[in-house]
Amino acid sequence: MSRETGIPTGRLSTEVEFKARPSEPIRKSPSPEGTIGSAIRPPHYAEEQHGTWRELYRRQCEILEGRVCNEYLSGRELLQYPSDKVPDLAYLSEGLRRSTGWQIIRVEGYVPEHIFFRLLANKCFPCTDFIRHPTELEYTPAPDMFHDLMGHLPLITNPRFASFFHAYGLAGLQVRNDEEIAWLGRIYWFTVEFGLMNKNAHKPAQRTPKETVIYGAGIVSSVGEILHSLSDVVKKEPFNVDAISQRPFDIHHMQDTLFEIASFDELESEFRRWASEKALLV
């Protein structure tokens, strides 16, 4: 996660050459790793690490029952995660490619914003391939592959979310100053990481709290955040991209206010409207 903007940017293993324009694939790199389109070589995982995945996966599936959006569940099913061993990034990448044309790029270090934006603009999502220590089942300070794979990937199989994510990356390539990076960082935080959904988000008379479901990866991948975000302690406001872009957040504490979209159609169309008005999308 970037300390400056809070954009959780994954990890990058090697220098990647970024000379391509937004709509072009990124091809060359001094190393096969970290190169878009290159084969992903899985590391050897110890039995203890497979056990960590098994436990995290079992707990996550159990607690998300009835608490997460249907689009997430469809994506999780489509990607066919193994429940008994650490998944292979190449296998999941192929599932993304078949659904929305995205792919995984394996990374292991923090990715600067401009690289992260360029990856998204090329329909690539950076994923780690290390899994947290068994003593960090509840919380890990650095996002691991469980966060990346179980938090982020399922929604990227959804065409509307994937289209929003692509537009987000393209907008990121157009930022002209730190203020505009901060806008995008806040939008990322309150949607991709901590977004909620309620089909009546904008209809107070019909809205009921029990219809609120999760879609943000920062919530989905944390048992504590799942329970906290849906509790009455957290105020829920209807999604408003203009307001969110100006809304500071605290990465060190659980959130006291979160935002509900009505649908991924709304997320995509409102983001595109906002970005066009700010001359970040043409």
Ligand SMILES: [Fe+2]
């Ligand atoms: Fe994340």
